[in-house]
Amino acid sequence: MEKNRSPAVRARGLGVERGGHRVIDGLDVDVPAGRVVGLLGPSGSGKTTLLRAVVGVQDHVSGELTVLGEPAGSTVLRRRVGYVTQAASVYTDLTVAQNLRYFARLAGLPPSATGAGVARAVATVDLGGHEHQTVGTLSGGERSRVSLAAALVGDPELLVLDEPTVGLDPVLRRDLWTTFRALAAEGRTLLVSSHVMDEATQCDRLLLLRDGDLVADTTPDELLVTTGAPDAERAFLALIDRTTQESR
Numbered sequence: 001m002e003k004n005r006s007p008a009v010r011a012r013g014l015g016v017e018r019g020g021h022r023v024i025d026g027l028d029v030d031v032p033a034g035r036v037v038g039l040l041g042p043s044g045s046g047k048t049t050l051l052r053a054v055v056g057v058q059d060h061v062s063g064e065l066t067v068l069g070e071p072a073g074s075t076v077l078r079r080r081v082g083y084v085t086q087a088a089s090v091y092t093d094l095t096v097a098q099n100l101r102y103f104a105r106l107a108g109l110p111p112s113a114t115g116a117g118v119a120r121a122v123a124t125v126d127l128g129g130h131e132h133q134t135v136g137t138l139s140g141g142e143r144s145r146v147s148l149a150a151a152l153v154g155d156p157e158l159l160v161l162d163e164p165t166v167g168l169d170p171v172l173r174r175d176l177w178t179t180f181r182a183l184a185a186e187g188r189t190l191l192v193s194s195h196v197m198d199e200a201t202q203c204d205r206l207l208l209l210r211d212g213d214l215v216a217d218t219t220p221d222e223l224l225v226t227t228g229a230p231d232a233e234r235a236f237l238a239l240i241d242r243t244t245q246e247s248r
């Protein structure tokens with residue numbers, strides 16, 4: 001796997017206003033391609049806002065934001081970027097396969113490629129046997145995997161996942177992270193926001209946000225070394241406390 005590619009996402013002087021507030025103000029960050037990159041930060045730090053800007057659905061964005069070499073939100077990125085929002089965003093009255101065929105069309109997959117795309121996405125999220133089940137009758141974990149499959153069906157190069165493991169049991173969380181690692185091994189980039197610090201250790205790179213600022217661009221190992229903390233959770237708290245004191 002070629003790892004020395006241009007960054008999948010490059011932000012320079014990125015600003016975002018929401019509800020009259022400057023939620024992100026002058027952010028510079030690169031998301032390396034072909035890696036699993038964790039976006040961490042306290043509640044309200046701007047994780048969802050940044051992800052929304054990357055996928056091009058956020059208003060009032062200023063500065064430079066390049067995604068896969070194109071301006072964020074470009075039509076050409078529709079198929080190249082997959083987005084999984086915090087809430088499962090699939091149709092509960094349709095079957096798994098009907099949902100995925102619909103999202104395949106939205107992603108611009110030609111009809112001749114739809115069957116194979118749906119089958120590949122179903123296999124990736126391990127939902128074989130549920131293709132013809134109505135989504136409303138699936139368990140919560142299965143439903144969130146349908147959302148992931150919907151984002152994967154266009155075969156995207158960049159997957160943007162907003163807290164994909166919230167509410168899932170430890171076994172499902174582990175299985176999802178195994179899937180994320182496998183997707184990155186295929187050369188895809190995954191930008192994953194999370195509150196769960198033990199998940200941070202599964203990432204190749206960590207971006208820590210606080211009040212819309214990047215307070216660390218690091219690796220799980222570096223984070224432990226620089227903070228001297230015994231685990232990712234306490235390292236994260238130490239870093240947040242330190243940057244809070246510095247900003248006073």
Ligand SMILES: Nc1ncnc2c1ncn2[C@@H]1O[C@H](COP(=O)(O)OP(=O)(O)OP(=O)(O)O)[C@@H](O)[C@H]1O
Nearest residue numbers: 018019021023041042043044045046047048049050
């Ligand atoms: N529509 C809005 N109008 C005004 N402020 C908003 C709006 N949406 C978000 N914000 C504010 O922007 C900031 C960043 O919100 P965002 O949802 O990006 O944070 P987050 O890090 O994803 O939080 P969480 O982990 O709780 O989901 C918060 O202070 C939030 O209150």
